[in-house]
Structure formats: structure tokens, C-alpha cells
Amino acid sequence: MREKLESMRELAESEIKLAKTGEELRQLQVKYLGKKGELTAILRGMGGLPPHERPVVGELANRIRDNLATLIDGKERELKEEARRRLFAENKVDVTLPGRPVVLGHLHPLTVVMEEIADIFLGLGFNIAEGPEVETDYYNFEALNMPKEHPAREMQDSFYIRPDILLRTHTSPVQARVMEKTAPQVPVRIIAPGKVYRRDDDATHSPMFHQVEGLVIDREISLSDLKGTLLLFTQQMFGPEQQVRLRPSFFPFTEPSAEVDMSCVICRGSGCRVCKESGWIEILGAGMVHPNVLSMSGYDPEDYRGYAFGMGVERIAMLKYGIDDLRLFFANDIRMLRQFC
Ligand code: DAH
16 A cells, blocks of 8 residues: 555656646646545555554655645746746736735724814813723713603613613713712813714614713803804814804703704705704704712812713714715725725
């Protein structure tokens, strides 16, 4: 059997050396090393050997297989190199052709918009804070003045992990986490960008979406600071002619609370379908931090006050890019994503 293997090896080696094309090489590979090849056929006879010879022959067969495979690889490279040289010699390679373009990836449009939002607030002296996406009931609701059974909880249909742990429904819990850490130092000036989760799914809602929270605490802070900051933000994001207005609203963690509108980005205020002829588009919720929220997190409401706001990143991105279906952000269609880099 050993002789059989050796003579097969010799023959295979000389045939490989003589091969002229890649196709010939592939045929030789099948002929000698393939499943139905000669090596396999010889090894079938192993059963007839005395047991002590089997490992020796097995080892020899493996070595031959490895050597032949290496030989075939080497020969293949040699043939390719030869072909390339031949093309060059015949002047068939046009070295002046432009190179093949390298396809580079890019950031997701939502990441781009989030970074843009962050840049604007960093420029206004804010820092970036983060909190966990898996949040406790305490920070997500309780510390924001929404005790158990508070009706406002109903507006945020939530994904619960355990009765006291859930996927955060907004970035507002970061407010309480930051205040707890810094109290009673001022000023606090942070934004908290991140993912949030709600049981919602349609053209303008996704179960996972992004928010940017803002929080400022100081001794002298008023609603006009809030309005001025948001005006600057919208003008930098959407253009210098933007205006903002505050409409009275309700959030348990702010008092007073407001919905903030900016002039419609489509018609610039004259009235169109997108703004329902009002000239205004709602972009975020905001207000003065509720005294209960301040005191729960360590700031005496007699001495300190603050404002807070929370905006939806998808909504800002949709308005900025004129996208009318939020699901497009998450459908992973490269034709759509490529348009916004
Ligand atoms: N957390 C609110 C929501 O997701 C948005 C919000 C409203 C955040 C008012 C605030 C605020 O900080 O002051 O619906």
C-alpha cells in the first residue's frame, strides 16, 4: 500500500508540474484529492492492513495529501503570475485606466442628526450625559413625579423586564440620575441623547426610537432662557429665519409645561399641508423642572430652578430631510440611507 501511495504521488507531482492552465489543475485536484479521487480509493484498502500499520500508512497519506495540495496552490499562483506577465508583454494592460472605486461606508442619517444636535448644544456649553436603556421604574417614572397609578404613565406604553424594571420610555430619567450625582452643585447643563422604547409601531412611531433630553439647573434660570436656547437650536438646525413658540401643555415633571413649535420648514410659516395650514410644527416638549423633581433628586426648590426639554431625533431628521415614513430609517435599504451622508 505504501508503494501504491508513493507511485501515485510521483505521478501526481509530475502531472501538476506539467499543467498549463488553471482548469487542468482543478481537474488534477479532483482526480487525486477529490472525494472520488485516487487517494481516497487507495485509503479504502486500509481496512485490509494489520492494525499496527494503519497509523503509519494514514500518516503517510495525510502528508501526501498536504504536499500535493501545496504543490497545486503554488502552481496555480505561478500560472496566474505568468498570465499577468504575458498580458503586460502583449501590452494588453492599460495602466492609465482609473482605479476601481473603494466603497466606503458612512454614518446612519439618525447618527448624523444626533451628532449635529449634540454639536449645537456642546457649542452652547452643554455636556453630554448618558443613562441605561434598561431602567428602573423609579428613574423612569417615580423620580419624574409619576408615582404608581399616575395616569400620565398610560401615555407611555412600556416594555417591562420585571415589574420594577423596564426599557426606558424616554430619556428623562437621565435628568434624575444626573441631578442625584451633582446636587447641590450648579450649574447643571447637560443633554442626554439615546435610544428609548415604547409599544408603538406605525408610519410615525417605532418601538425603538431616539431622543435628546436637555436639562439646565441654576439659581437664576427662567422660561426665557429655555426659549432663547431652543430658538438658537432651531435656527442652527433649520436656518436663521426660524422662529419658535411655546404652547401650554402638561408633563408631570415640569411646571409650567409647554409644547414647542417651530416655523414650518416646508412653507416657512405661510401654511401648507405638512403644518396643516398653521405655519407651525411641533418639535419637542419642555418646561420648568417641577419642584418635586428637584427635591427628590437633591436640589432645594427654594434655592434652585431649572428647565428641561426632550425632542425626538427621528422627527427632527424627518423634517430636515423631508422623509415621510419613519420606518425607512430602520428598513436597512442602502438606496435610502446613502442619500443622507
Ligand atoms: N419625556 C417626554 C416624552 O418623552 C418629553 C419631555 C417633555 C421631556 C418635557 C422633557 C420635558 O424634559 O421637560 O414625552
